[in-house]
Amino acid sequence: MAKKKIINKKSMDFMEKYLNNASPTGFESAGQQMWLDYIRPYVDDYWVDTYGTAVAIVNPEAEYKVVIEAHADEIAWFVHYITNDGFIYLRRNGGSDHQIAPSKRVNIHTDNGPVKAVFGWPAIHTRSGGKEEPPTLKNIFLDCGCRSKAEVEKMGVHVGCVVTFEDEFMVLNKDNFVGRALDNRMGGFMIAEVARLLKAEKTKLPFGLYITNSVQEEIGLRGAQMIAERIQPDVAIVTDVTHDTQTPMINKIAQGDIACGKGPVLAYGPAVQNNLLKLIIDGATKENIPFQRAAVSRSTGTDTDAFAYSNKGVASALISLPLRYMHTTVETVHRDDVENVIRLIMASLKSIENGQDFRYLK
Secondary structure (H helix, E strand, O other): OOOOOOOOHHHHHHHHHHHHOOOEOOOOHHHHHHHHHHHHHHOOEEEEOOOOOEEEEEOOOOOOEEEEEEEOOEOEEEEEEEOOOOEEEEEEEOOOOHHHOOOOEEEEEEOOEEEEEEEEOOOHHHOOOOOOOOOOOOOOEEEOOOOOHHHHHHOOOOOOOEEEEOOOOEEEOOOEEEEOOHHHHHHHHHHHHHHHHHHHOOOOOOOEEEEEEEOOOOOOOHHHHHHHHHHOOOEEEEEEEEEOOOOOOOOHHHHOOOOOOOOOEEEEOOOOOHHHHHHHHHHHHHOOOOOEEEEOOOOOOOHHHHHHOOOOOOEEEEEEEEEEOOOOOOEEEEHHHHHHHHHHHHHHHHHOOOOOOOOOOO
């Protein structure tokens, strides 16, 4: 029997609006407000910490605390240097990819609003034959149509302004969601949908649920480090993206065998608490939710690490969404995987008992 679709028109409208909004690392406030506006009817309380991590809470009075978490920030650039001729050079804000930059359209975020610009690049006719100079941080630049540094500055652009790509959300062949910043605002969307469905189903959880949309993951899990200390949870289930490895130029021996459309990916590694992972796998089996597996070695590279090693140790696990073309403007995920991540988080929450002890030895 086919499973009932989770994503309805209202949630789809929110997804598109949320993904199109710019939320670069350190400047996530507009996206966080949008996320809170959507989730607020489904929770009992909420708050925002000093650096912008948003937390929506169900059963805030409960002593036992369970976190479901995603990160809200997207990769971006900083204005670093403006030439006398009005060209702009940049520094990374997170893991921005210099190779995809040439010919991209961007928004430079200023106090006066966004300023349009483009990553310029010499025309093919003007480049010398033989070995061509590739795009690097040293030679990519922005052109905002100005002819001098003074003209650029008059538009409100200054060193430190943050820059994001302009590309927007689209649906490819009905079931593929495409856009920039699906890493990891799609995670924020999924945990918000968990809150919506818990409310719609009138599910009564025997613990406090802290739905957490963290900032500053892309520069070292900073938001998660801060919020883990503030919430001091007993359990943390983190969702992020992982690489689909089915496209050309990816080595499966090095990267593993993961496919969009085949279900959420469960991570195996030191930061993942084995008893919590077993509970999640049992939930997937019981609810007939397809899933894939990945080995992550020393660290997951996600906010799971920040939660796991905080507060003398927090039972933590990672549920990942397969994604193609990470840190590009055409990040791509499959609708079925999005819905199955939501289902798996729901199943996991319903399996956790109040005060449950996930210690390795009891």
